[in-house]
Amino acid sequence: MSSHDQLTHLGKSLSLTASTLLNPSQADDHSLTSNPQYKSILHEAVNKNEGGAGTLIRKMKDLNLPFQDKEQDKSGFQDLSLAKDGKSYFNNRYTDLRTSFKIMTHLNDEILNDIPSDVSKSTDNGRKTIKAAAENATDQGPSLFQGFEASIPIIDQLLTYDANDDDDDSGPLMLNTTEAEEKFLLPNGFTQELIGRSYSVNVLRDLSKQVTTQLDFLEVQKRLAENEINELDLKIAKLKIKRDNVFSKIATVEENEFFLQDSLGLVQDRLDFLVEYGLEASDDKTDEESTILGAGRKGAGSVSTGLGNEVSSTHPSKDGSKYLSADSNGDIADKLGQFYHNQNRNSRKITPTLQQYFEKGSMINTIQKAHDDNITCLDFDLPFGTLCTAGHLDHVIKIWDLSRSKQIGRMTGHVATVNCMQITNNMLVSGGKDALLKLWNLNVGVQSFRNVLPTNNSNLEPISSSASCIHTFDSHVDEITSVTVAGENLISGSQDRTIRQWDIPSGKCLQTIDLSFVAIASPPIQVTDSPFLTTTKATAIIGALQCFDAALATGTRDGIVRLWDLRAGKVVRALEGHSGSITCLKFDNKNIVTGSIDKTVRIWDLRSGILSDMLTFEKPVLSVDFDKNKIAIATHDEACKVYDRQLNNLQTCTSTDEASTSDPTIPVSTVETMSYQNGYLVEGRSDGTINSWAV
Structure with missing residues (x-):
């Protein structure tokens, strides 16, 4: 670097020094030494191979400045290598610090007016325009x-x-x-x-x-x-x-969380099975287990699961008859209670948050043709977790992994269409047109789909898909149209005009509420394209239920929402306003939201029973779900609606790809049912397709 270039860099540093020290609100003894830009410019000025502080000092001495003091060379005055800070560089015996600074940092008008640009055009006086x-x-x-x-x-x-x-x-x-x-x-x-x-x-x-x-x-x-x-x-x-990149990292972490949580559930189920049937082995590990555990100690982070080799002839048979084998109702109650408490103990602890980082209103994934006909009901436990679905005229309940959009299990046992279901922990409760109410073990449904044996004995047959049914509640005499689970209580509503309260641990019916007094409304509104078919929700006498502790809310065909006290078995309040059958409802500690085939969604104040708000649509409302921020609505239309309670606006879950590729000659599928939780919505459509959305 030439001496001229070094002086240019020094000029930049002096300009920055002037702008800092002449600002009375910022100037102090360390305002320069703490400025990274100042240090960088000085470093460029003096820390080069072709020169250094000595060159600059010699140039300054050649100027014969009157305030140079040879006796103070060691003090750091004008010596960048000896100056301890910015103040000592300007300090001398002849002038005060501010005067010395002003003299050394003076820039004339020619320098200030210079425009640092490489141009050829100029005015008559040589100035660049x-x-x-x-x-x-x-x-x-x-x-x-x-x-x-x-x-x-x-x-x-x-x-x-x-x-x-x-x-x-x-x-x-x-x-x-x-x-x-x-x-x-x-x-x-x-x-x-x-x-x-x-x-x-x-x-x-x-x-x-x-x-x-x-x-x-x-x-x-x-x-x-x-x-x-x-x-x-x-x-x-x-x-x-x-x-x-960070989004992908969150997705990978949550997938790992689900994998480990599912593995933990399998381990716990295996432990319960071994203890229940007395298949506990000695403390000595098999060669396979020793190999797996040894590899796990050497390489932390690897996860593997395996089944032991020591078996017994006593195990769940192919049809699952021994899963709850018992000779008396007392034994059944004991095993049912043990299963219920085990599932509540094994409840998941993770809380997925990935759906919050998708663009609002965007489709996350889709499952084409999950069922051959329209989806009648569905429910999921957590966003990107486990989804259960059922289709029209399909007696099979399918289990899906939402994170991979892949079927991981199936459960058989119903002999007619499944109308309603609800997931609680690893349990599923379902009700169908066969008047049967069934309690399922989802883990067994997954294992049976994988064709996994309970042991490695080649003489044993795989677990049947029907083995996942833990218990059947069969007191109803007509199809079941709605179910709800709250703690140990299971509530079911049927076309036989009764509501039954069940105790899950014992399997007993605690009480039956007769709804014969419910008036028969006018003929149901057609909500399908065929004039000969109506949906179950449109004709259901009891269209919706929800229970919390001893409080029960019911929506019936006469358009009245009734609030019950289960301890007394009596109605404590009736909410009137709908002009058609109630198809869906949900409540929290403040509001109850109801939907009807009268094409309205009504929001009621739960404490006073006063109507707070009402939303009107063009088609009958089939399903609602909500939290404190949003209300998700399915209206037998082409897309779900999401009402933002804070912004007071309505959003439609429609994919841009679907809108651009829609063929008017092909019938458009409609939303038949949906479930919503924490900004994650899953919808089931009339063509058997399942879509999940970030809302």
Whole structure:
């Protein structure tokens, strides 16, 4: 580096020093030494191979400055290598610190007016014009000085214009940007009307020059704004890449959480099975188990599961008859109670959050043709967790992994269409047109689908898909239309005009509520394209149930929502307002939301029973679900609706791909049922497709 370049770098450092120390609000003894930009410029000035502090000192000594003091060389004055901080570099015996600083950091007008741009155009006096600098600017755009110089005249005119308009205002001057946009300003207060009335050639020529200069300034401002937009776009692109990487990391972590949680459930189920049937082996490990455990100790983080080799002839048979083998009702109650408490003990502890980082209203994944006909009911435990579905005229309940959109299990036992279901922990309760209410073990349903043997004995047959049914509640005499589970209570509603309360641990019916007094409403509204078919929800006498502790809410065919006290078996309040059958309802500690085939969703205050709000749609409402922020609604339409309770707006879950590729000649599928939880919505459609959305 030449001596001239070093002095140039030093000039930059002195300029930064001046801007720092001459600012009384920021200047202190360490304001320079703590400034990283100041350190960087000084480093470039002196820390080069072709020179150094000695070269700069010799150049300064050649100037014969009067305040150089040879006796104070060791004090650090003008010596970058000896100066302890910025203050000691300027300190000397002849002048005070501030005077020394001002002398050494003086920059003349020629340096300040210089525009650091490599251009060839210049004016008659050798000065480079703003326009020339802008036209010959590099890809990096105009310099900071050009932008500053171009902004000053515009700001001055705005201030002058605003001051003239606000002469009577004693407050501070403010830029009247609204009027400035409406009235584009000309120099010296000229207007287009004045130009049209002017006859002075000199005035017009002078105005032309000023307008040309102003155009040059505006061109520089535009270039600066364009560069700023390009920089922002580049930053946004880089941030998007970073976000995608972190998003993938969250997805991987949650998948690992689900895998470990499911593995933990399998381990616990295996332990319960071994203890229940007395298959506990000795403490000695098999060769396979020793190998797996040894590998696990050597390589932490690897996860593996296996089944032991020591078996007994007593195990669940192919049809599952021995899963709850018993000779008396007491034994059945004991085993049912043990199963219930085990499932509640094994409840998941993780809380997925990945759905919160998808774009709102976007489809997460889809499962095409999950069933051959329309989806009649579905439910899931957690976002990206386990989903259970049932289809029309399909007696099989299918189990899906939502994170992979893959079927992982199936359960058989119903002999007719399944109308309703609810997941609680690893249990599923379902009710169908066969008037049967069944309790299922989802883990067994998954194991039977994998064709996994309970032992490695080749003489034993795989577990049947029907073995996942733990118990059947069969007191109803007509199809079951709705179920709800709350703690140990299971409530079911049937077309036989009864509501039954069951105790899950014992399997006993605690009470039966007769609804024969419910009036028969007018003929049900058709909600399907066929004039000969109506959905179960449209014809159900008891269309919806929800229970919490001893409180029960029911929605019936007469359009009345009734609140019950299960301890007394009596109605404590009735909410009237719907003009058609109630198809769905849900409540929390403040509100109860109900939907009906009268095409409305009503929001009631649970404490007072007053109607708080009402939403109206074009088609009958088949399903509702909500939390404190949103209400999800299925209306037998092409897409689900989501009502934002905070913003008071309605969003439709429609994919842009579906909208662009829709064929008018192909019948469009409609939403038959849905379930919503924590911003994650799963819908079942009339063509057997299942979609999940981030809402």
